[in-house]
Amino acid sequence: MLSVLRWKDILKPIRDGYRHLFPAPDTGPTPEERAKKRKLDRLKGFAYFDTIKQLEDWTEDTSDPLQRANTPLLPRLQRIKNDSEKRAGVLICHDYSGGYHDYEDIHGNASDEEYYSCEHLQFVDTFIYFSHKLVCVPPPSWTNLLHRNGVKSLGTLLVEPQTKDSERLLRRADSSGGRANFTFPVATQLASIARHYGFDGWLINIEKSFTGGQWDYRNLQVFLEQLRTQMGSEESLNSLTRSNLPFAKTCGNILINYCWTEDSLRDTTLLASTVGLPLGRIFFGVDVWAQNKSSFTHPRVTFPEKGGGGTNTGLAVEKLAEYGLSVGIFAPAWSFEHFPGQGRVVDKHLWHGGVLPSGINCSCGDAIERHPPNRRTITCSAARFPAGSESFFYTDFASAFASTIEDPEPISSRDAIFRSQLSSQAILPIASQTTLNDDRGDTASNALSQRLESLSSGSQLVIEAQRNVALSENEHAVSECHLTIFDVDMPADGSLHCKITYRRVAKEEFAASFYLKYEDRTAILPWSPGRELKVLEADIRSREPSSRLKEFGVTLQSKQLGKERLRIAEVTEVCIAPKHMFSKERMCNIHDVYIRRQGDGETRHWRLFWSYTDEEGEDSQQMSIPYSNITGPFSYFLIIVEGRTLGRAYGLEYVVPDSALKEHTGVAVSIVGVGFDGRHLTTAREELVCSE
Numbered sequence: 183m184l185s186v187l188r189w190k191d192i193l194k195p196i197r198d199g200y201r202h203l204f205p206a207p208d209t210g211p212t213p214e215e216r217a218k219k220r221k222l223d224r225l226k227g228f229a230y231f232d233t234i235k236q237l238e239d240w241t242e243d244t245s246d247p248l249q250r251a252n253t254p255l256l257p258r259l260q261r262i263k264n265d266s267e268k269r270a271g272v273l274i275c276h277d278y279s280g281g282y283h284d285y286e287d288i289h290g291n292a293s294d295e296e297y298y299s300c301e302h303l304q305f306v307d308t309f310i311y312f313s314h315k316l317v318c319v320p321p322p323s324w325t326n327l328l329h330r331n332g333v334k335s336l337g338t339l340l341v342e343p344q345t346k347d348s349e350r351l352l353r354r355a356d357s358s359g360g361r362a363n364f365t366f367p368v369a370t371q372l373a374s375i376a377r378h379y380g381f382d383g384w385l386i387n388i389e390k391s392f393t394g395g396q397w398d399y400r401n402l403q404v405f406l407e408q409l410r411t412q413m414g415s416e417e418s419l420n421s422l423t424r425s426n427l428p429f430a431k432t433c434g435n436i437l438i439n440y441c442w443t444e445d446s447l448r449d450t451t452l453l454a455s456t457v458g459l460p461l462g463r464i465f466f467g468v469d470v471w472a473q474n475k476s477s478f479t480h481p482r483v484t485f486p487e488k489g490g491g492g493t494n495t496g497l498a499v500e501k502l503a504e505y506g507l508s509v510g511i512f513a514p515a516w517s518f519e520h521f522p523g524q525g526r527v528v529d530k531h532l533w534h535g536g537v538l539p540s541g542i543n544c545s546c547g548d549a550i551e552r553h554p555p556n557r558r559t560i561t562c563s564a565a566r567f568p569a570g571s572e573s574f575f576y577t578d579f580a581s582a583f584a585s586t587i588e589d590p591e592p593i594s595s596r597d598a599i600f601r602s603q604l605s606s607q608a609i610l611p612i613a614s615q616t617t618l619n620d621d622r623g624d625t626a627s628n629a630l631s632q633r634l635e636s637l638s639s640g641s642q643l644v645i646e647a648q649r650n651v652a653l654s655e656n657e658h659a660v661s662e663c664h665l666t667i668f669d670v671d672m673p674a675d676g677s678l679h680c681k682i683t684y685r686r687v688a689k690e691e692f693a694a695s696f697y698l699k700y701e702d703r704t705a706i707l708p709w710s711p712g713r714e715l716k717v718l719e720a721d722i723r724s725r726e727p728s729s730r731l732k733e734f735g736v737t738l739q740s741k742q743l744g745k746e747r748l749r750i751a752e753v754t755e756v757c758i759a760p761k762h763m764f765s766k767e768r769m770c771n772i773h774d775v776y777i778r779r780q781g782d783g784e785t786r787h788w789r790l791f792w793s794y795t796d797e798e799g800e801d802s803q804q805m806s807i808p809y810s811n812i813t814g815p816f817s818y819f820l821i822i823v824e825g826r827t828l829g830r831a832y833g834l835e836y837v838v839p840d841s842a843l844k845e846h847t848g849v850a851v852s853i854v855g856v857g858f859d860g861r862h863l864t865t866a867r868e869e870l871v872c873s874e
Contacts, residue, residue: 281313
C-alpha cells in the first residue's frame with residue numbers, strides 16, 4: 183500500500199505542470215499602492231523590484247545613494263579547528279515577516295522593542311535577505327553589519343507560480359554566434375545590481391515549472407553560468423540529485439529544501455563524492471517554524487520529523503555535521519515572531535542554550551508542550567570563525583538597538599525606549615567561556631561573565647564576577663578565572679599593535695587583567711589603578727616569530743568571591759591593527775557641505791550632502807585597514823545638528839528630520855568622519871540656511 187508521501191511524489195509532476203495555469207490570486211496592495219510604498223522605502227535605503235519591467239528598467243541613475251552599502255567585506259580566515267567534533271557550515275535565510283521593516287532603515291528608527299539582528303555572526307558564513315518580492319536587495323543596514331563581521335550578504339530572485347512575465351527572465355539577447363554565445367540581459371542586470379548596491383551574490387529561487395521555449399531548464403543553467411561569471415564570485419528539492427546536480431555545479435553551491443531525511447544525506451554524500459562537489463557547499467534547509475502548530479493539510483516538516491525545527495533546530499545541525507554537510511537555517515527570526523517580547527532570550531536559547539524563562543508564552547498557546555528546551559544547541563555543531571581578519575580587528579561593542587533612557591530629549595512622541603541602529607552592530611563577543619584554575623581543579627561556568635550594555639552614548643561590554651560559594655574552600659588559596667571574549671587568528675611577529683579602552687570598576691584588591699593567548703604562551707596586560715576611562719596598549723608579539731595570537735580575554739585572581747554579582751570592568755573599544763597605523767595621522771577632510779529640499783508629496787524632505795578628500799586614497803588598503811569605494815577611509819559619519827547627534831550616515835547623504843531644522847535661519851551642522859578603526863579622522867562644521 184502506497185504511503186501518503188509516495189502519492190504526493192507521484193502527483194507532484196502533475197501538480198507542478200499545471201500550477202502555473204491556476205496561480206493564487208493577488209489580494210495584496212494595488213499597483214498604485216505598491217508604487218507609493220516603494221517611493222517611501224527608498225528614503226529608508228530599501229531597494230527591491232516587484233515586476234520584471236522594474237527590473238529591466240533599472241539603471242544606476244535610478245537608484246538613491248541611501249540604498250547603497252558602504253562597508254567592504256572583511257576578509258575572513260579559515261574556520262576554527264580546536265576539537266575533534268565535526269562542524270557544519272551555517273547559512274541563514276532571513277524571511278522575517280515579509281521583510282523590509284522600519285528598524286532596518288539605514289538611518290535607524292525609534293522602537294518600543296528589539297527585533298532580529300543575528301548576534302551570532304561568528305558562526306555564520308552566508309546571510310540571505312529574503313522577502314516575497316521578485317527581486318530582493320539586502321538593505322544596506324544588513325550588508326554593512328554582515329560585511330563588518332566577514333559574512334557574505336546575498337539577495338534573492340524569487341519566481342513563484344503567480345509571477346507575471348516570468349519567461350522574460352530567460353529572454354536571450356540577439357546573437358549571431360549561436361547558443362554558445364547567448365547573453366541574458368536579466369543576468370547582466372542582476373550582476374550590475376549586486377555590484378552597485380554592494381552585496382555579494384544571489385539566491386535564485388525558482389518555484390515555477392518550466393514550460394519549454396525560452397523558459398527551459400537548459401536556458402536556466404546557461405543563465406546561471408553567465409550570472410556567476412559576471413559576479414566574479416563563487417557565491418553568486420530534498421537532496422542532491424541527478425536533476426539538480428547541473429545547477430549545483432554551475433553555481434558552486436546549492437540550498438536544498440527542508441523536507442529531508444537521513445537517507446537524503448547518505449544519497450547526497452555518495453553522489454557528491456562521485457562528481458567532486460565539496461560537501462561543505464551543499465546546504466540542507468531547516469525550517470525553524472516546523473515546530474509550530476499547523477493544519478493537517480499543510481504540515482511543516484523538517485528534520486527530525488517529529489518536533490524538528492524551533493528549539494530542536496540544533497539537532498538537524500548536529501546531523502548535518504556528522505556527514506560533513508552544511509545547514510541553511512530558514513527564518514531564524516522565529517523566536518521574535520513567535521514569542522512576543524521575549525525574542526532575544528529565545529534566540530540565545532536556540533544558539534547557546536540556557537534555561538528558558540518560566541511561564542514563557544508563544545503564539546501556539548502551549549509553549550511548554552510545543553517547544554521543549556533544546557537538546558542540542560546550534561553552536562554545539564556549527565563551524566566557528568575567528569573574529570576580524572589576518573591583520574585587522576575592531577569593535578566598539580555596538581548592538582543593533584541603543585537605549586534612549588539617557589537621551590536629553592525623547593526621540594518620539596511615545597518616548598520609545600530603543601533606537602534601532604542595525605547598520606552599526608559591531609563584532610560582538612562569543613558566548614561566555616569561563617575556565618577556573620585552583621587547587622581543586624574545579625570549573626565554575628559562572629565565575630566570570632560578560633554582557634552588553636547599551637547606552638545612548640554608545641555601548642560597552644560589562645565584565646562581572648559571580649559565584650554562590652567561595653572559589654576555593656581554602657581561604658588562603660588563590661583561584662584564577664579566565665573569560666574568553668574573542669577568538670582571533672593573527673600573526674604575533676610584532677607587526678600588529680593592540681589598543682583597549684576600558685574602565686576599572688571593582689575594588690583595587692581584585693587582581694584582574696586582560697590577557698593575550700598565543701600559541702606558545704599567554705601574556706598578561708595588567709589594569710591600571712583608578713576608575714577613570716583608560717587606554718591600554720601593547721604590541722602583539724610572542725617569543726616565537728611564527729606563533730599566532732589566538733585569544734583575547736579577561737583573567738581574575740581572587741581568594742574568594744561573594745554571592746552577589748560583582749561588576750569588574752567596562753570595556754568600550756578593542757582595536758588590533760598594523761603598528762604604524764596608530765602613530766600616523768590620516769590626511770583627509772570633509773568639505774562642500776550643503777542642504778537642500780528634495781522629493782515631493784509624502785517624500786518631501788531635507789537632505790544633507792557633503793564630499794571628502796583623502797590624500798592617501800586606496801593605497802591605504804595596503805595597510806590592511808578596510809577602505810570603502812563609497813566613503814573611502816570613513817566607516818560612517820556622525821551627523822550633529824544644533825548640538826544634537828541625529829545618527830550615523832553610511833554614505834555621503836543624510837535625510838534630516840524637519841523637526842531638527844529651523845527654516846530661513848542659520849543651522850549649525852557638524853559632520854564627524856569616523857574611520858573603520860574607530861578614530862575620529864576629521865570634522866567639518868558649517869552654518870547652513872534651510873530655504874525652499
